[in-house]
Each structure stands twice: as C-alpha cells, then as structure tokens.
Amino acid sequence: MLDLLVDDAQRKRRVTLKDIAALAGVGTATVERALNNRGNVRPETCRKILNVARELNYFPSLPIGHHGVIRLDVLLVRPETLFYSRINSAFERLAASLGKDVVIHRSFVKEADIAGFVEKITHPPYQRSALILACPAYPAILSALRDVADSGLPVVQLVTRNLPDLPYVGIDNHAAGRTAALCMKRSLVHGNGREEDGERTGGHRRRRGSVIALCHSMAYANHRERIEGFSGFLAEQTDDRLFLRDVLFDRDDPDEAARLVHQAIVSDPDLVGIYTAGGDSLHIGTVLKKHAARALCWIGHEVNDVTRRCLADGTMTLAIDQTPEHQAGIALTLCLQKLGIIPALVEAEPPKFRLVTPENLD
Structure with a gap:
C-alpha cells in the first residue's frame, strides 16, 4: 500500500520527519518522540511510525565512505x-x-x-x-x-x-541528589507540621532528625555525584533539624541494602529519612513496612514495578526517574x-x- 504513495523522486532525496508524519497521519513532534524513543507515544502509533520510516528508508543504506555493515x-x-x-x-x-x-x-x-x-x-x-x-x-x-x-x-x-x-x-546527577535532599527536608521539616504545632502550643522543639543515604559504591560517577549533591544540600542549611548521619554502601545488593536499612532503623531512634541513590531497591519497601510506625521518609531513584508498588501504598515518598x-x-x-x-x-x-x-x- 505504501509503495503506491511513495514515488521514485521521494526515495532519491533525503527523507524528513515531515515525510514520515504525513504518511503516518501524525505530527512531526510525535514522529521525533517515536524515533528517539522518548515515550508518550502509544505503542500502535509507534509501530506505525517505525514501519513508515523503514519504508521511506529513513535509516538509509550506508552513505559513500561506509562499506559493509x-x-x-x-x-x-x-x-x-x-x-x-x-x-x-x-x-x-x-x-x-x-x-x-x-x-x-x-x-x-x-x-x-x-x-x-x-x-x-x-x-x-x-x-x-x-x-x-x-x-x-x-x-x-x-x-x-x-x-x-x-x-x-x-x-x-x-x-x-x-x-x-x-x-x-x-541526567544531571548532582542536581538529582540536591533535589532529593530538598524534597526530603520539605517533607520532614515543613510538610508534617509537627515542629510548628509543637512551637505554637508551647511544646519543645523536636530533637534533630538523622538521615542515611545508600548507594552502590563510589566506583560509579553518577552515584558519587548524587551523594555529593544530597550531602552538600543538607550541609548548607542554616537550621539543624535534619542532618546526614551516614552514607552506606550496598553495591546494589538487595539483601545487603535491606540489612543496612533495618540495622539503621533499629539502632537509631532519631532516624527519619532514607535516600537510596542506586537504582535497585528490591527489598527496601519490605523493611519499611515492618517499621511502619516510624513513618520514615524514603526517596529513591527509578520507577519500576517494585518502586511503583511502594509509591502506590505510601511506603515510598518520592522517586526520581531518569527515563x-x-x-x-x-x-x-x-x-x-x-x-x-x-x-x-x-x-x-x-x-x-x-x-x-x-x-x-x-
């Protein structure tokens, strides 16, 4: 069918996104998202666009100077x-x-x-x-x-x-770490109102809350930059109600990560937040559910089947996804x-x- 719509002159010139969009019946922005795998395109539309792109030879035979595959x-x-x-x-x-x-x-x-x-x-x-x-x-x-x-x-x-x-x-991993710290502070210090309520009723200011961060190791620059951004933001704050207690290395081992989080919770009654800078948090939600009474704030990376469930049931506060x-x-x-x-x-x-x-x- 498509062969009837594509003439020889069109095949000989450089195919554009407009050509693909016209034959696929979509906009050029949709074509650009589909061809660059950027998401927000329905699977059936994506398949149609790719079929048109192949038919128009958008991914053409090798130009002069290239030989073989x-x-x-x-x-x-x-x-x-x-x-x-x-x-x-x-x-x-x-x-x-x-x-x-x-x-x-x-x-x-x-x-x-x-x-x-x-x-x-x-x-x-x-x-x-x-x-x-x-x-x-x-x-x-x-x-x-x-x-x-x-x-x-x-x-x-x-x-x-x-x-x-x-x-x-x-992504900008340093900015991602700072964003995690900002969101955690606002969630813990400003979001629940406990400190302000206590001060208005003449109560004592709540004691300082500690936070831990977990990552694979410092062998990966992205994890290193996230931890630097997270710790740097907290260190810059003028108030002292939230501080980074420790950075723990789990080498992205789900069992080790779960062990470290459980150990931190039971050993530190002042622990209020957990930041997981790695991308695999398989068992963190299970541990936090066992300590649900602590109402810990958990901010981590990547949206997948595991973190999606934890977000849905409230175990996870926020996920930073890098698509x-x-x-x-x-x-x-x-x-x-x-x-x-x-x-x-x-x-x-x-x-x-x-x-x-x-x-x-x-």
Missing part, C-alpha cells in the same frame, strides 16, 4: 538489576527499528571484571563504528576508553559521566549523526529527570 557496540553492567534491564530492552527495541545496514551489539560485563571491560573496549571481535557504554570509573577502564576515543572512534557515555570531555547522555529509554534513544541518535547515517535535524535536549509521587504515578 555498521556495528554499534553497547556495553552495560548488571543485567539482573531493574534499571539496566530497562536500558537493555530499550536498545533491543531500537535495534529492531534500524535498517539491515546498522546492527547494535549489546554486551554485559561484570563490573568487577576490569580486565574484561578493557578487553571489550579495546578489542571488539568485529569492525566497530561507535561505542555506547555505562561503566565503573576504574583507572584501567578509563585509560582504555580514552585510547579508543583518541583513535577517532565515536564514544558516548551513558548514565554516568566518567570522562568530562567525551559526549555524555544522562533510561529516552537516554538510549538519544545515545543512538547521536552515534548515527556522528557517522553520517542520519542528518542532525534537531539537537536533542539533554535528558531530564522527573519526580514521581503517588499522585502522578502512571
């Missing part, structure tokens, strides 16, 4: 975590939208396997055209990354920025633009994080 490497860690499984699924969907001349290779490397990471970065088993990766900031890994970038290979850092001068697709699907789409688009496969039609906006509460939970 273009292979893009995506290196990730921890496939068992809910966050990285989201990213992996996003790249899987994106790969299905590409023409036969562009292939996305997705690989997972154990985060403690530094030599394995270096090998994947420096010696791929095929001719690679670009590299997208999220990795820990170990010196040997960063040295290998620097070497391949200096050789001219397009490199895009995803989720966590380890080398400041290389392209990065991800990894959007990041995957931008990273892929950036690589294809650098390789001349698609035109740089519109510069993609940097990913923004969104604040999700029980009131705007989808």
